[in-house]
Amino acid sequence: MGDLSYVYAVARIRVREKYLLSNTDIEQMAGMKDEKSVLAYVRDKGWGEQGSDTGAESVLAAEEEKTLALIRELKIDPSVLAVLSYPNLYHNLKAAVKEIVTSEQHPAAFYPVEKYGAEDMPRIMKDRAYDELPEHMRAAAEEAHEAMMKTGDGQLCDVIVDRACLDAMLADGKRSESRLLREYVESTVAVTDIRIAVRALRTGKNLAFLKKALAPCESLDVGELARAASESEEKLLGYLENHGFREGAEALRKSPSAFERWCDNRLIRTIKPQKANSVSMDPVIAWYLARMNEIRTVRVILTAKANGFSEDAVRERVREMYV
Amino acid sequence: MTLGMVLALTGAVLSTALAGIGSAWGVGIAGQAAAGVVSEDPDQFAKVLIMQLLPGTQGIYGLLVTFITLSQIGILGGNPITDTHTGLMYLLACLPIAIVGLVSAYHQGRTSVASIGIIAKKPDQFGKAMLFPAMVETYAILALLISILVITNIH
Structure with missing residues (x-):
């Protein structure tokens, strides 16, 4: 029947979801000429402290603080x-x-x-x-x-x-009693294991290292993953394709940054169904994770712009948004 | 007081009590969602208030059936019923609105919560959002009609 204790909190979050950055916003920011323009864009969206003209890090820190303050106010477990x-x-x-x-x-x-x-x-x-x-x-x-x-x-x-x-x-x-959190941690551990396996393969780590580094989870057979990663890239790609991570394998073939983006996007896709959920604390947790994702993405864009990255390079590094 | 009168009064009490419990629950839960939206966007007050009130109708239907029953069985004037058979018929006649009122108000409350979520994100979709909880109302109205139809035809 669903936990109705969070009806008030979810209704507030539904209103807040309107103000989350969309993929279009991110596209626009990626196409901007410098860090200053990106900062002005997010300030127009209400980011940072009102009336202050502080730097990028202060704006991002203020957003993290606002997000945590609301979560605490909503009395989430x-x-x-x-x-x-x-x-x-x-x-x-x-x-x-x-x-x-x-x-x-x-x-x-x-x-x-x-x-x-x-x-x-x-x-x-x-x-x-x-x-x-x-x-x-x-x-x-x-x-x-x-x-x-x-x-x-x-x-x-x-x-x-x-x-x-x-x-x-x-x-x-x-x-946890939160179904979303259970799914999210499972997804996080699986994606992180794959990330570790890929990096270990590229730096020539042995099987013993991989066995120490990989955390067992339900989505993966870490023993098999470790063996594949210690042998060759083809073996690792084969393992991923045959165990429900075909998109990850394709991203890995494309480029390292495409793979990193797939890792983060997979986590965002885990939380997306919460947009249609009206009960339990899960939509609130999803909003929190979405906020952290957008703050991280804006940080990536700001850093890339400050270091003069090309528009394509920025686009390759930005993540999918929740809304 | 005769056994027939006790049975008829039981039906009258259940109409108001069960349908009222359902409505109180539905209006309460929808009210929590409405308060959440208004705390973030006070301009949506009128829209979410309508959504909150939708599950409240079952309680009114229950009250209406109770009044009709009380007037028919002689509590509010006229000749009090005396036989058990007639009392049992009044009890059965009250059950549709009592049971359907309770269940439909519960579900209408939940549907209102979901529709308030639509208004929170897309206030311009109020008309469509209102249709979803309004659909649940159909069954409460059908139950009300049957209860009234039976009560007014018991002789």
């Missing part, structure tokens, strides 16, 4: 947001481990995560106070720290932390 914030949380863990080993401070490398931001995470790792971390991070934090201290291998540290992040997302996401 905090455990859902927690799962969606794991990638940022684990990113901060990686940044903290590397900061300790290199003895250099890079506060800008950290996401503003409550309790585990640029100040706290390095302190926790330096003091080896793993108990202060969420339970699902502790073992990975200790392992990554030890590995980094002994070998200084940043890539090994990334593999340990990224794998732990995927495992935690899958475990906690699958326990």
Whole structure:
């Protein structure tokens, strides 16, 4: 029958969906001559703080804050947001481990995560106070720290932390009462595994590396994927084509950026059915993910424009929108 | 009071109670959706208010059937019914609007919520959006007609 506790929240989100950026908006921005024009365009759409004339990063940060503020106001189950914030949380863990080993401070490398931001995470790792971390991070934090201290291998540290992040997302996401979140984490883990397999193939990683890096999920046989990726590109493409990822294989044949775009678009397609759903918290989560996707896409366009990328190069990098 | 009168009164009470419960639920849930839209876009107040009110009609139909029943069985004047058989007939006559009113108001409330979602995104589609919950009304009207038809033909 559907959970009707979120009828008010979904109705508010339906109105907000009108103001999401469409594919046409993104096309228009991709065709603009410079970063300034893109910034002016999103400001016209109400982005950033009203009346202020700050830079691109402030505008994007203000949009992220507005999105989170509405989600908090709508009283969405905090455990859902927690799962969606794991990638940022684990990113901060990686940044903290590397900061300790290199003895250099890079506060800008950290996401503003409550309790585990640029100040706290390095302190926790330096003091080896793993108990202060969420339970699902502790073992990975200790392992990554030890590995980094002994070998200084940043890539090994990334593999340990990224794998732990995927495992935690899958475990906690699958326990959620939100059907969308269950589907989204499954899709995220599958797409990330494929991404890891492709990158490992291109950098000549062995089977042992792949087995350590790939997180098991229902959509993939990670053992088979790892074997295919450790052998050849044709084997990997064959695996993808025969296991429901034909579009991914085609994108991979086309270009690396087409493949990256397919990865992100697949996640957006997972949430698109929520546009027709009027009950449960799922449309609200879908809107949140759509907002994060559009902020990410605008960031890509702004960066590309600031670095003088061609219009075609920008178009190849932009993602499909929710509306 | 005779057993016939008790049965007839049970029918009269169920008409208002069940159809009213359905309407209260339907109007309540549609009201939550309407409040969500108005908090973001106050200009849509009139449109979403109409949507909210649609599931409220079943409660009115139930009340109407109760009034007719009470006047027919002698509670509001006239000769009170005495036999069990007639009382049972009044009880059965009230059931269509009581049951269909409850179920249709519930579903009309949910359909109104979905249609309020249409208004939220495309306010110019109000006419089309209103048709969906209005379709559910058909069955409440059919039940009302049958209940009235039977009640007014019991002798």
